[in-house]
Amino acid sequence: MTENPFQYAPAPESRSIVDIAPSYGLFVDGEFVDGGGKSFKTVNPATEEVLSEVAAGTAEDVDRAVRAARRAFTRVWGPMRPADRGKYLFRIARLLQERAREFAVLESLDNGKPIRESRDVDVPLAAAHFFYHAGWADKLGWAGLGPGPRPLGVAGQVIPWNFPLLMLAWKVAPALATGNTVVLKPAETTPLTALLFAEVCRQADLPPGVVNIVTGAGDTGRAVVEHDDVDKVAFTGSTEVGRSIARAVAGTRKKLTLELGGKAANIVFDDAPIDQAVDGIVQGIFFNQGHVCCAGSRLLVQENVHDEVIASLQRRIGTLRLGDPLDKNTDIGAINSAEQLARIRELSDVGVAEGAQRWQPACELPARGFWFPPTVFTDVSPAHRIARDEVFGPVLSVLTFRTPDEAVAKANNTTYGLSAGIWTEKGSRILKIADQLRAGVVWANTFNKFDPTSPFGGYKQSGYGREGGRHGLAAYLKGSDA
Amino acid sequence: MTHVLDPDAVTAETPPRREPLAPYRDVTRSDAAFRAFLHGLPGVDQVGAEARVAVLGTRSIKTTAKAWAIDTAISMVDLTTLEGADTPGKVRSLAAKARRPDPGDPSCPQVAAVCVYGDLAGVASEALAGSGVHTAAVATAFPSGRASRAVKLADVRDAVTNGADEIDMVIDRGAFLAGRYLDVYDEIVAVKEACARPDGQGRAHLKVILETGELVTLDAVRRASWLAMLAGGDFIKTSTGKVSPAATLPVCLVMLEAVRDFRAATGRQVGVKPAGGIRNTKDAVKHLVLVNEVAGPDWLSPDWFRFGASSLLNDLLLQRQKLRTGHYSGPDHVTID
Secondary structure, three states: OOOOOOOOOOOOOOOOOOOOOOOEEEEEEOOOOOOHHHHHHHEEEEOOEEEEEEEEOOOOHHHHHHHHHHHHHHHHHHOHHHHHHHHHHHHHHHHHHHOOOHHHHHHHEEEHHHHHHHHHHHHHHHHHHHHHHHHHOOOOOHHOOOOOOEEEEEEEOOOOOOHHHHHHHHHHHHHHHHOOOOEOOOOOOOOOHHHHHHHHHOOOOOOOOOEOOOOHHHHHHHHHHHHOOOOOEEEEHHHHHHHHHHHHOOOOOOOOEOOOOOEEEEEOOOOOOHHHHHHHHHHHHHHHHHHHOOOOOEEEHHHHHHHHHHHHHHHOOOOOEEEOOEOOOOOOOOOOOOOHOOOOOOOHHHHHHHOOOEEEEOOOOOOOOOOOOEEEEEEOOOOOOOHHOOOOOOOOEEEEEOOOOHHHHHHHOOOOOOEEEOOOOOOOHHHHHHHOOOEEEEOOOOOOOOOOOEEEEEHHHHHEEOHHHHHHHHEEEEEOOO | OOOOOOOOOHHHOOOOOOOOOOOOOHHHHHHHHHHHHHHOOOOHHHHHHHHHHHOHHHHHOOHHHHHHHHHHHHHOOEEEEOOOOOOOOHHHHHHHHHHOOOOOOOOOOOOOEEEEHHHHHHHHHHHOOOOEEEEEEEEEOOOOOOOHHHHHHHHHHHHHOOOEEEEEEHHHHHHHHOHHHHHHHHHHHHHHHHHHHOOOEEEEEEEEOOOOOHOOOOOHHHHHHHHHOOOOOOOOEEOOOOOOOOOOHHHHHHHHHHHHHHHHHOOOEEEOOOOOOOOOOOHHHHHHHHHHHHOOOHHHOOOOEEEEEHHHHHHHHHHHHHHEEEEEEEEOOOOOO
């Protein structure tokens, strides 16, 4: 094949818009303060360059943050007129929009995701969550959760590294709209946008203590979850950590919502719009390097179109552009950390060892940083680990089915149940299959679409409780059950 | 240059049906079979197609890539004038511009063709002689296609006799929407035969205009694309430019998918020509990105991709000057048509 004459020149988004400090403290009671723990470095996963040093919160730091949150709850935020709480949320939402480019660049630097996604998905959705919940703040009595629902108090929230700002928005916006105050721990590898959000809180004149951000690793998270004066725990992350949190919270008065792993089935019937289904498969598993709990990591394709779909998929994957996350034309960015890369490599190798066929496009990986090419496994059996374990990376396992019943049985044959996708031109089939799938979100002829009005959450080991929509409010209110 | 109907054409009989390429030989054996085939093509999800072009629309084409894209787009332009008020003088001036789009810069590539009504094809081909720029003529009772087949074929022969080496025909949208697919098919086959040069030296290139603005759904666009390719069209073209909406990115996406799939199945490559509504460089570059990432780089040449446009060329020239000199010039730095 001759060289393609149309080579896109580098089109990097300028990073001069962000101003990263050499070190950051914790955000407690409206002030940045030093942490008691040993500070840690956060790196750019695309280059392994150290971006900043971040303070680690100890149990004492967490205690100080929870006390600040409690004070803010009893004195200011709890008694405040709901309409006024809404005003603060609207102000935060607008500031997120105004500073959208800054947030997008910082997110891509710290997380490794392509700027196209942070700019077009993460940041706009985060702002949308604040706008949406701002609207609810003075209408909670009409949310169908009973008359005059009341806030719980202090919410302890622990979020993952895959969508750092968006997950913060999913947690903070509903908590604040319902009148709670929060202590939030961002992920160890991606703390920077949460700290920029702290600055936005100050810019919005949010009363001190309403939002507290305590950075750190697992110990800090445990201190947040186990603190006696926390009324509500919300966690998004791995099923393993979710289990230990459930154990820690068991027997206390704390309310708990968990949003954990997934191994979603993306079901393609033979009458699907093939080109769009292929786009949907790509969007399902390669969006955000596959670091998505609801990723469509198991492709269930009807046997009679298997070869056609796989050929089309491979051709499409060949057009994806992997590289510098800040380049506006990049489709696939860097894996978030060396640990995650090691796990993806391990599971991918297990796939080969267990007898599945691994396919990767011919693509050059950058010499520095953490990278993994988009990968497709065919001849996968439901018994293989790559068909059962969450890889949390750009690795797709392809299985086949012959009848709708078999598709449903295979789709549900997982310990998870977060999301699923159905591709068919037949409307009645969509409704029938969706009804039988045990998954919190079922997408039809699309995948990985998010909206603040739509509740999100899982079945089985994917967790419990819902985030977003009217249902998501229930998790932060008294007199109603999540 | 006279416009004479071939007196024999009015009574000319439709030639016997020609079979499409393998593996689709049998799909035209009956209206029912053809319908079953076209309706059996995978559907197009409009929301998904729009989402795909939206993402490709965010591609950022800068510096060297932009320079290449602008030059390539210029070389793909079918410089068009299709007005009732057209004159030989206007066509000559357009031909001069086609040969040297930027009089101040000899490094600027020529356009692909000049596209006119059939009666002016002679003027155009004379003015373009020896330049390598093609003469395209619209025919078959363009733009509505509402005339008898005999008249349409006569229109084509006339344009070819006058010197057109590319014919832009319109399909019978009424027949297509009514499900009379074989009628549409037979007509394209007949037009293709009428494209034969009178001297026996090959035949004019046939572009089949689907008029997607009247087909409305993307499913219909995919079916019409396949129909036109099976019938032997060398190019499939979106629109006449006389109906709104004309060329849109989702329509172009579906047509590019069709030519890609058709080549994979039959080995024959068919070109694509969006026409109408592409007015500036940004739109043109978006189309080139679509070509590159959907059909593939094999289509990135004037042999396989064209822009039917009139005002686009001047914007491409202004952007080209901007890229070379570093500053914007004004509309007086490009020629008016």
